[in-house]
Amino acid sequence: MSSWGSKIKISIFGESHGKGIGVVIDGLPSGERLDMDELMMQMSRRAPGKDKAATPRLEKDIPEILSGLLNDTTTGAPLCAVIYNTNTRSQDYGDMMTKPRPAHADYTGYIRYSGFNDIRGGGHFSARLTAPLVFAGAVCRQILSRRGIKIAAHICSVGNIYDSRFDAVNIPDELMDRLSSVTFGLIDEEKEKPMRELIELCRMEQDSIGGTIECAVTGMPAGAGSPMFDGIENVISSVVFGVPAVKGIEFGSGFEGSALRGSQNNDEFYYDGDTVRTRTNNHGGILGGISSGMPIIFRTAMKPTPSISRSQKTVDLSAHSDTTLEIKGRHDPCIVVRAVPVIESAAALAVINILSDANKL
Numbered sequence: 001m002s003s004w005g006s007k008i009k010i011s012i013f014g015e016s017h018g019k020g021i022g023v024v025i026d027g028l029p030s031g032e033r034l035d036m037d038e039l040m041m042q043m044s045r046r047a048p049g050k051d052k053a054a055t056p057r058l059e060k061d062i063p064e065i066l067s068g069l070l071n072d073t074t075t076g077a078p079l080c081a082v083i084y085n086t087n088t089r090s091q092d093y094g095d096m097m098t099k100p101r102p103a104h105a106d107y108t109g110y111i112r113y114s115g116f117n118d119i120r121g122g123g124h125f126s127a128r129l130t131a132p133l134v135f136a137g138a139v140c141r142q143i144l145s146r147r148g149i150k151i152a153a154h155i156c157s158v159g160n161i162y163d164s165r166f167d168a169v170n171i172p173d174e175l176m177d178r179l180s181s182v183t184f185g186l187i188d189e190e191k192e193k194p195m196r197e198l199i200e201l202c203r204m205e206q207d208s209i210g211g212t213i214e215c216a217v218t219g220m221p222a223g224a225g226s227p228m229f230d231g232i233e234n235v236i237s238s239v240v241f242g243v244p245a246v247k248g249i250e251f252g253s254g255f256e257g258s259a260l261r262g263s264q265n266n267d268e269f270y271y272d273g274d275t276v277r278t279r280t281n282n283h284g285g286i287l288g289g290i291s292s293g294m295p296i297i298f299r300t301a302m303k304p305t306p307s308i309s310r311s312q313k314t315v316d317l318s319a320h321s322d323t324t325l326e327i328k329g330r331h332d333p334c335i336v337v338r339a340v341p342v343i344e345s346a347a348a349l350a351v352i353n354i355l356s357d358a359n360k361l
Contacts, residue, residue, distance in 0.1 A: 007356035016126035022082035023132035030076030042138035103306030137345020153215035168281035203333035206309035211336035222293035231289020248301035252284025
């Protein structure tokens with residue numbers, strides 16, 4: 001499925017080297033004015049070709065809105081946007097129809113679609129498809145912002161270099177606003193230099209590096225979400241795992257919490273005026289799949305970019321033999337940097353659906 005959502009649904013289309021990529025968003029409330037400059041700022045945070053930490057493929061990623069918007073205001077009809085591909089080099093992918101790239105979806109796509117899948121740039125499996133996802137998220141986060149809900153993420157780690165984490169109890173609006181508007185988002189900005197040095201080292205060694213992203217949602221009202229199979233963790237995870245390279249997700253104290261005692265991991269309640277809060281936030285703002293009113297905190301693990309320039313062992317599907325492959329093309333030495341606004345956008349789509357289902361939007 002390339003469609004997702006319950007009340008507010010998205011359908012993403014296109015391939016990395018096709019004429020264009022895009023998204024249809026159905027179910028948006030009418031009368032929501034969109035700030036196009038803000039929307040383009042979010043698109044530019046993900047766009048390639050602007051930084052040595054990213055692929056040199058230069059795409060402006062300017063969406064052309066075909067329907068659902070009049071005078072920069074949503075009409076209630078499906079909002080459709082297309083982003084044309086302008087800088088493809090399909091010749092770089094000539095060998096990959098029969099020589100699948102290690103850790104890519106070339107082989108599984110070949111089996112699933114009987115060899116008819118478009119392998120140029122990864123086709124529909126490509127991280128290029130996160131551009132329309134960011135567009136959809138940029139629309140939704142503007143609607144959420146008017147309801148007092150902010151979403152921001154930062155590079156939690158690159159390799160073994162770690163940024164500071166969010167204060168899970170009190171996250172200042174100023175920090176949320178800063179992180180959601182920069183291209184190399186860090187809480188401790190002094191970590192940028194060593195992170196960039198590690199990314200550049202991997203690039204020069206024809207290699208790549210992975211990392212983690214931490215995302216926060218503030219202003220979420222208590223009582224949204226559902227138990228069992230439609231909880232907040234379920235909904236967020238279902239869209240986050242639509243982002244290529246995501247291999248894991250944890251909420252609150254996550255896997256670290258599994259090593260604690262209950263007396264250490266439990267978050268004690270108290271009254272702050274008429275509002276119930278918790279003194280700590282190991283639960284990441286979610287209890288029983290339902291929002292507690294504390295910040296929602298989750299972290300995602302991003303694998304290293306599998307397209308590296310080193311010679312690698314693979315198979316030749318036509319000759320039924322082992323062989324080697326040298327990948328050409330232009331690829332991110334660290335996908336984490338450009339994935340930050342993508343994870344934010346995934347969170348925005350999840351939250352707007354959760355609130356819509358709870359009639360809290």
